[in-house]
Amino acid sequence: MVPISYYLILSGILFACGVIGFLIKRNIITIFMSIELMLNGVNLSFVAFAAQWGHLSGQIFVFFVMVVAAAETAVGLAIIIAVFRTRETLNVDQVNLLKL
């Protein structure tokens, strides 16, 4: 019997780690992975609330979040590859001018 607050705290920790990673990392791929971490934290809280209220739509929403995350990953990584081809760098600090 685990109180629901434990699940929410775990979800919050994952989300916080995602936000910190998004802010302090300089590699674009790692920033992207922090976004995925945030989405995972949110998924956990969806399922925990679905279990608390007995409402299955929490689980269904997790599916939609996963689908959106997968689609966003595909397109985002394609953009990263396209940017890498022209700029030759993955460091976001160096992609700061519109002109090459």
Add this chain to the structure above:
Amino acid sequence: MLHLVLFLVFAAICVAGAVNLLVQKHPISSALSLVVVMASLAVEYLLLGAEFVAAVQVIVYAGAVMVLFVFVIMLLNAGEEETTKGSRVALVLGVPGALAGGLLVAWVLIRHSGDTALSLGALPGYPKTIGWLLFHEFLLPFEVTSILVLIAILGAVFLAAKPETPPAPTGRKG
């Protein structure tokens, strides 16, 4: 009791993976720690009874999305990250500040969540019930997400394709 122990073990693995993602310098190590986070999250879903969601988490997230990440890291030959010198003040104030904020939120959550405790396998997460819901109540979002995936595939293929080189001029005059 077993529920609490299993929850704590896999929550610890989750948090360790998340912190490892932040600490590691090479993106491939961050990617692999994210895979560990996703796998332990799948176990957490199983503990709540959402078995279908757990299986889909492993298949889609850990088995497809993260493979895509690992591919891109391997293709672009991403090396170790160069760190800019961060400010000392931010580190000294920021880390304890974040911890204090986090502890405050945790305390408020524990205080105000009352007696609601989740038992092992609380959700009826059978594929049958989820399938029924997906095709009856949530049919419209389901179909719309399929169109979303189609658009994402088209976009990814178009964006990542090599730019077409113009055809080499032939030596003959037309």
Add this chain to the structure above:
Amino acid sequence: MSSLQVFILASVIKIVLVIFILLTAVAYTVWLERKVVGHMQNRWGPSRVGPFGLLQPLADGIKFLVKEDLTPPHVYKPLFIAAPMIAVICALTSISVIPFGTAIVVRGYTIPLQITDLNVGLLVILGITSVGVYGVALAGWSSNSKYSLLGGLRASAQMVSYEICLGLSLVGVLIVSGSFSLREIVESQSGHFWGFIPKWNIFYGCQFVAFFIYLMAAYAETNRIPFDLPEAETELVAGYHTEYSAMKFAMFFMAEYANMITVACLATLLFLGGWSGPVFGPPLLQVILPTFWFVAKIFVFLFIYIWVRGTLPRFRYDQLMAFGWKFLFPLAIANLVITALVVAYRS
């Protein structure tokens, strides 16, 4: 003894027995392949070590154990060592949800011949197959050599593409049987129709197209001819396992053959009725015969695998990807739609 203690004891015995049998089966599948391919090429296979070369796997095992395990200096060590482990762990774990026969009754306790019967057993196997791609990709990348990287990238791209066709071909079976649990899928295929034809999914469930797609996707997933460009000796030296020697190479080898056996088990369970077959005789025979039919069907599959290996040339990489995406994928979706229509019409 309480039922919990019986459960734990039975599970431990089952795990030890299944791992032991699986590893022996892997070793003797290698022997079978060398013998069969040899005979197809009009030569004896291994025939000197023991009668009919039956001790050859033992000799190979000893060789792998005592060979020098070389770690080249330019590799990324943590992943170099972890990659074969990931491959082997995934290959051996997927056998845990496969039922080998009906339940046996010992002193009043019913023990199913399956390590665990999950509600989502089929999805677990798909998930473990998806995670197994990491072993290949990381092996190719961590070896820090161009042959390995190319082989690793090609192999993982191929495995990821054909996983889609594998999953879609199984959805037809799921629609017909209505459950993800492997035991229930097999039990829905018991019985006969039209008198003597067994109600297997490939006949009564009309899943022969799905069977064909599953077979092709399985050959591509396990990197076997005609889809074995990632490890072709004449193209890429040895693909993603170029830099591996001795025990680590043996682990990749074991993982490949264990995957073959798992895929053959799944094909019998889902399409050929699992352990259904004529059962007769005294009670002891009634327990052993279903497992015997199961093993016989797996043996037929492995023979077809090896037969195809000895006969067909290999696909070029672009032909391979075009086959997976432009032919098998639409065919699998068409099979899915038609199966759904047929099932809706029947009920």
